Amino acid sequence: xxxxxxQDRCEGxxxxxxxxxxxxxxxDLGNGQELGDGTVEPEDERRARLAVxxxxxxxxxIEDPITTGDAG
Amino acid sequence: MGDHAPVTDWATDFDHTDDAWAADPYAIxxxxxxxxxxxxxxxxGGAWLPTRYDDVAAIAYDTERFTSRSIIMSEFRPPLxxxxxxxxPPISSDPPFHKESRxxxxxxxxxxxxxxxxxxxxxxxxxxxxxxxGRDIVDAAADYAQHIPVRVIADMLGxxxxxxxxxxxxVNHVLEGVALPLExxxxxxxxxxxYLMEHIEDHxxxxxxxxxxxxxxxxxxGEKLDPFQVVRTIGLLLIAGIDTTWSAIGASLWxxxxxxxxxxxxxxxxxxxxxxxxxFLRAYAPVTMARLVREDMDWNGCPMKAEEWVLLxxxxxxxxxxxxxxxxxVIIDREVNRHAAFGLGIHRCAGSHLARMExxxxxxxxxxxxxxxxxxxxxxxxxxxxxxRGPRVLPVRITxxx
Numbered sequence: 057x058x059x060x061x062x063q064d065r066c067e068g069x070x071x072x073x074x075x076x077x078x079x080x081x082x083x084d085l086g087n088g089q090e091l092g093d094g095t096v097e098p099e100d101e102r103r104a105r106l107a108v109x110x111x112x113x114x115x116x117x118i119e120d121p122i123t124t125g126d127a128g
Numbered sequence: 129m130g131d132h133a134p135v136t137d138w139a140t141d142f143d144h145t146d147d148a149w150a151a152d153p154y155a156i157x158x159x160x161x162x163x164x165x166x167x168x169x170x171x172x173g174g175a176w177l178p179t180r181y182d183d184v185a186a187i188a189y190d191t192e193r194f195t196s197r198s199i200i201m202s203e204f205r206p207p208l209x210x211x212x213x214x215x216x217p218p219i220s221s222d223p224p225f226h227k228e229s230r231x232x233x234x235x236x237x238x239x240x241x242x243x244x245x246x247x248x249x250x251x252x253x254x255x256x257x258x259x260x261x262g263r264d265i266v267d268a269a270a271d272y273a274q275h276i277p278v279r280v281i282a283d284m285l286g287x288x289x290x291x292x293x294x295x296x297x298x299v300n301h302v303l304e305g306v307a308l309p310l311e312x313x314x315x316x317x318x319x320x321x322x323y324l325m326e327h328i329e330d331h332x333x334x335x336x337x338x339x340x341x342x343x344x345x346x347x348x349x350g351e352k353l354d355p356f357q358v359v360r361t362i363g364l365l366l367i368a369g370i371d372t373t374w375s376a377i378g379a380s381l382w383x384x385x386x387x388x389x390x391x392x393x394x395x396x397x398x399x400x401x402x403x404x405x406x407x408f409l410r411a412y413a414p415v416t417m418a419r420l421v422r423e424d425m426d427w428n429g430c431p432m433k434a435e436e437w438v439l440l441x442x443x444x445x446x447x448x449x450x451x452x453x454x455x456x457x458v459i460i461d462r463e464v465n466r467h468a469a470f471g472l473g474i475h476r477c478a479g480s481h482l483a484r485m486e487x488x489x490x491x492x493x494x495x496x497x498x499x500x501x502x503x504x505x506x507x508x509x510x511x512x513x514x515x516x517r518g519p520r521v522l523p524v525r526i527t528x529x530x
Contacts, residue, residue, distance in 0.1 A: 067472075067473060067474065067476040068234065068476060068480075069470060069476055069480065070239060070480070070481060070484075071406075073239075074402065082238060082239050084234075084235050084238060085231070085234040085235060085238060086234055086237065086238040086239055086481060106463055106464065109464045109466060110406075110464065110465060110466050111466065112466055112467070112470075112472055112476075113472065113473070
């Protein structure tokens with residue numbers, strides 16, 4: 057699973073990095089950004105989904121891995 | 129609250145300074161949401177009141193048709209000549225001017241910058257608590273909540289703490305004096321800006337390490353900011369930072385004083401404080417904003433006229449059953465809580481990280497000192513009316529652990 061914060065929509069409420077600090081972090085203006093390439097470790101998935109659900113601007117998208125033959 | 133006639137029909141004649149609104153706006157909004165989701169009044173020269181989450185959001189996002197030239201509804205509309213920056217940039221600014229004047233402020237109010245103020249905020253909360261110890265009954269609003277943001281914002285701006293009573297007087301006039309006649313309203317504004325201008329002149333002569341000096345040294349398009357823009361932005365920070373946070377702290381303590389099961393759980397499970405705070409912010413969001421209609425138009429069937437007001441009651445949006453499960457129940461570990469207490473869109477409260485830090489520290493310090501407290505006299509609790517709602521009289525009985 058990967059997440060991405062749309063910087064055109066983010067207004068810096070900070071709900072994502074407060075909810076899932078291992079997945080998101082603030083920039084110098086307080087806007088949320090995914091850490092690294094946005095890949096979410098399995099143990100962080102629940103928090104990442106809560107961050108998405110709590111974003112007032114609906115600025116975060118989730119990319120779920122497409123299940124392929126070699127999955128698992 | 130002024131001398132307005134009492135409201136008898138909230139759908140066609142609403143008034144946010146009416147005593148019924150201060151006492152319990154939720155019942156009014158809930159009824160309107162079902163019967164007349166966008167109410168109107170001819171008071172204040174004409175105004176509209178949406179109560180659904182989606183309508184409040186749509187107007188907050190529509191900066192083309194709704195201007196922020198004034199965000200406090202009263203008889204006073206700032207002259208058009210103040211546009212595009214408005215009377216108190218950036219809250220009163222529209223795009224494209226808005227973006228850069230907001231950008232100046234955001235780094236000062238970023239979570240990283242606010243972290244540095246936590247220790248002094250906690251020390252101040254503890255100082256206030258020490259003054260309350262040993263008493264049976266204290267006023268959690270007047271003795272505690274109201275002092276915290278005044279002190280924090282005075283320190284940040286670089287204004288003398290000894291002027292705290294004066295700040296509160298200015299803020300009270302701007303936010304709660306909205307039903308006053310135009311002349312009195314204008315006089316109050318001039319008193320605030322006159323006071324601030326003195327301090328800004330002093331900062332120009334003697335720069336120091338605070339927000340006023342920072343703004344005076346800031347540049348926009350390669351030029352130093354005009355002191356008149358600085359004074360208006362400082363006015364905004366003073367007004368926006370005090371009653372709002374005071375209200376959020378007070379409302380949270382009011383809830384805990386009246387709901388022993390929630391209080392006991394929070395004392396026992398401190399880890400849920402972040403969720404509880406967001407729930408208090410949702411359920412008791414203090415701030416309603418306002419916009420002005422730019423041009424005559426039909427908005428979803430509402431015949432809106434240029435220069436009419438639109439109130440943006442984020443607290444009403446936060447109680448919309450279409451957006452929240454069981455919106456009128458306070459669930460202190462509510463996990464999915466996409467509330468709009470700090471607004472939506474480009475005008476998201478620039479001080480929200482500061483407000484959350486103050487709220488968290490104020491609640492932590494209070495719960496550490498007074499894990500057990502209750503409303504001393506529920507009937508004597510008084511809430512402010514207008515666009516910032518919070519308890520102003522809040523007597524609680526504190527039981528200091530032996």
